[in-house]
Amino acid sequence: MSIFNIFCGVALLSLVHFSESSSTEQHEARSYGNSSINGNSQKVFDIVVHGILLWASMGFLMPLGILIMRMSSCTKDCHPSKHKILFYVHVVLQVLSVLLVTVGAVLSIRKFENLFNNTHQRIGLALYGAIYLQVLIGFRRPKRGTRSRSTWYFLHWILGTTISLVGILNIYTGLNAYHQRTSRNTRLWTIIFTAQVSFMAIFYLFQEKWDYMQNQGMIISVNDLENSTAQLDNQKDVLNEPYRKSNALGTYFLRTNALNKLLQIT
Template sequence: MQLILKSLALVIPTTFLVLLLLPFPLVHSFVSGSSTSNQLKIHKMDTKLSNEITLHGFLLWASMGFLMPVGILIIRMSNTREESGGFRIKVLFYFHVILQVLSVVLATAGAILSIRNFDNAFNNNHQRIGLFLYGVIWIQAFLGFFRPPRETERRNMWFILHWALGTGVTILGLINIYTGLQAYHTKTSRSVNLWTLLFTAEVCFIVFLYLFQDKWDYIRKHGTSFEANTGGDPGNDSIRMKRAQAVIRENLSKLRATGEGDGVV
């Protein structure tokens, strides 16, 4: 397990460097010419910029709006199933690691895309929050790879810090997706109502699952204890009652028959 974690710790920086060293886009300059030619170039640039903004939004949604929250839900599943065996916990843990690594890689790709192609004046909340997240997400990733051993004092501090950073990054990431949609609307004058509605539905579903995980463990434990006390499905109470009454009647009949026999003797 440690070998896999160390390998992943090397994969993330390597991916970042590969993306960073890709050829920079050529600097476009507009030369004087006919108005038709200039308008065509402007149209092509607008289309290119719109596509890049769309790609940037998709990468950051996949990273912070999907993979990261799902990774959190999965690691919470492992915490509620500790009694089910070590193998299942390990599987859930590695799923969590893989999803978070993919999240960091996609967020890094989206960050490089925005730095190289967009006008980053950092004069709006979306760019400021995004810049903060680009740094914190890497701190969180390296913190996840360097876990102290269990049953140590450092493990408790590490857990609190890892949980706080992970929760904070996820919440800020979701908020920044909303600000990104608004920035896209401002930049392109295109409606984002449908995307905002769909993303809100996704967030509500994730929050529901997050809250339900705590209740599910409670329901499962209390449901099992109730069935153990009642001897099975509570829906079969009437059937068991009828069977008990039949046994009682049969015993009473035997007692009467025995009493009559004793009287004859």
């Protein structure tokens, strides 16, 4: 949880930096020529397609793949077959996201002015490099039980989480850039995307606590079982006490009769 909090702090600082640089972004947007964008329907269409591709890849499929992998780690010990299925689902989702990122990158290279003088393009360029580096790291996965496995897992996890968080942040910068270049309202799309990200974050935290909740239930069940066992033992003792007394008295009378008979015989 501490590392997750660090990432949240970094994201908040980035948002603050983004809000402070909004005036600079507006000045940069003017250099693109808003009137030409508004008059060019093909350019607007290309920007929308680029945004949808990057939302589907870094805003949806990548975070979903992280959630799936978190679920697979929760079921690894209890359901090995289910863990294997979820692992392959994670791989498929990440491969699809990389393919969509590649299409979005090719579209941006061929259709847009790649001056890299604004925050959105700079972050996007860094994300492209980090994503393909993550692909190489993913295919270089060591076997479980080797010494390099823990180091690989940490690098794969930290880089994947960073890409997902920065990619979500860059979607917000892209929505802002789209609004500045086309003068179109993006508030509805911002609200929808924020709701989606919030739901995924809540679900991730729920998965983080799922094992703890299950263990709490198991502890309660064990306590109840111990209490019920103690109660059964007490009931057995109570039921057995009269039986033991009657056996002792019966044994006493049997021995007494046997002694009387011996005395009479003698």
